Amino acid sequence: MKIAVIGGGAAGFFASISAAEQGNEVHLFEKTSKVLGKVKISGGGRCNVTNETFNPVQLSKNYPRGERFLKKAFGKFNATHTLDWFKERGVEIKAEADGRMFPVTNESQTIIDCLMEQANINKVKVHYNSEVSKVIPQENSIELIINNEVIVFDKVIVTIGGQPKKESFSWLEKLGHKIESPVPSLFTFKINHKPLSKLMGLSVDNAKVRVVGEKKLQEEGPLLITHWGLSGPAILRTSAWGARLLSDRNYQFDILVSWYNKMSDQELREFVQEKKIELKKKQIKNKNPFELPQRLWDYLLERIEIPETKLWLDLSKKELNKLVEVLLSDNYSVHGTTKFKEEFVTCGGVSLSDIDVKTMESKKCSHLHFAGEVMDIDGITGGFNFQAAWTTGFISGNSMKS
Known part of the structure; x- marks a missing residue:
């Protein structure tokens, strides 16, 4: 299948890699000239990858928005899976006394390099300066208008992250989704x-x-x-x-x-x-x-x-x-x-009642999936927001089986 992922953050890359590992042709579209910006600056430049909370139920209690939804999602992919995923790809993660977990190198670039390398190995095509201006659902596909060009995809994963204004979600609202108004968190x-x-x-x-x-x-x-x-x-x-x-x-x-x-x-x-x-x-x-x-x-x-x-x-x-x-x-x-420095987190986004937790697919628009903070999910500080990104990115990408 031909898959489009909209947004080059943590969830976008994890979803892209997971979808590509299923044998799909994956295209990741980032509207700016840079990707993985939050990964770079998080944890003071060390990248707080996840938290040393390995019980899925306990892990889910660290999310003011999304606890019940994530409790189910963490059954498929949680902090233990995150550590295993990175370890299998050559990145060791360590825990600190307060439960936060970082790469042993103490460099966020280690995580960025790993994600970029895996995207490259799995032939994910990353398109910079590529803004999606319209989404047009078809019966068995989705058309995207990207830089005034119409491109057809079998499925689309939206990973645009949190947005400061509700208007930024208007195109998703037009597709029938309920949008919880975004307000700052953290x-x-x-x-x-x-x-x-x-x-x-x-x-x-x-x-x-x-x-x-x-x-x-x-x-x-x-x-x-x-x-x-x-x-x-x-x-x-x-x-x-x-x-x-x-x-x-x-x-x-x-x-x-x-x-x-x-x-x-x-x-x-x-x-x-x-x-x-x-x-x-x-x-x-x-x-x-x-x-x-x-x-x-x-x-x-x-x-x-x-x-x-x-x-x-x-x-x-x-x-x-x-x-x-x-x-x-x-x-x-x-x-x-x-x-909080530049680590801007919002609560709000696409209502979780509109999303199937088993696949992260929209209940309002077939072939459209979500991952990351575009959904009404946010965690407290301590690595929980990245864990939600890895989890939802993995589930959405992994559901792209041909």
């Missing part, structure tokens, strides 16, 4: 608080972030202070789970930060009382019993107006309450978002 929080921004570059290993008024919207993990506000895994996961809700709020909301996420309120109060006695004649600035970075400790003391020269013994009940509160529930107002 973004950082913009906080206009100059004293905090002076701590840019500082990180806390285990913090908790809660969105005020939303009991279920809270995440734990590393937190990074930037010149524009807050970032790091705890923030990114919060943004992913709350993508639609925070969009509805126009990204104007309050958060509570627990800088010391090791004790409950009562436990911390008792701990502080113990330290007041134990460190009684020590200056509070010089004795920080919470294992927090010194600059952060100084900032928090200034924030609750406790003089640096004050002795632990001299802390009043009111000051002790303030200390507990700022450690467990430090309040900040968020006014807007910023992209």
Whole structure:
């Protein structure tokens, strides 16, 4: 069969290679002059290939959109299969302490080279600067208009990725698909608080972030202070789970930060009382019993107006309450978002109710398949978005059996 794949990202290449391995003639069309851009920059240039979550059910729980759909898909191709796939093609993948997995070379180019090599081995024809402007379904085929030329294919796989505006999906909507409006996911929080921004570059290993008024919207993990506000895994996961809700709020909301996420309120109060006695004649600035970075400790003391020269013994009940509160529930107002570097992820896209999970084929348009973020699927940070790309790309490509 003659297969067209629209979009030169991770899902597009995986779908192309999988389809070509079935003996098909595969053409991959990329509208720009570059392919695999997200693979290149992801994970700080190391490419976070997948996550060390090998149970398909547990793996699926890391997707704010698409959990039930992917639970079935991961039965066919999951993180274990991803590792095997790359290993069989000469690429070893390693796990880090937080579960993220990278090539042992720590270079995203290793993944790019592997995908390009496999596309070449399987004779995938990659067409650059080739924009598909129209899709015309026929009874047993699909016509594509590419750079004003009409080309007929037996089947088409759409892998155009997430799009910032719903209009970008209009051609798929015209084919009968329901489009879930795209909104940003995996973004950082913009906080206009100059004293905090002076701590840019500082990180806390285990913090908790809660969105005020939303009991279920809270995440734990590393937190990074930037010149524009807050970032790091705890923030990114919060943004992913709350993508639609925070969009509805126009990204104007309050958060509570627990800088010391090791004790409950009562436990911390008792701990502080113990330290007041134990460190009684020590200056509070010089004795920080919470294992927090010194600059952060100084900032928090200034924030609750406790003089640096004050002795632990001299802390009043009111000051002790303030200390507990700022450690467990430090309040900040968020006014807007910023992209997480260039790794822009959206929730939204083609509704999963319109897609057959066994083949990734459209239920609205025969011979049209999907893979990757063009569908209403997105994961939290940690390699989950690439895993969804590999999985859906494999299933869609593998279904192209002559």
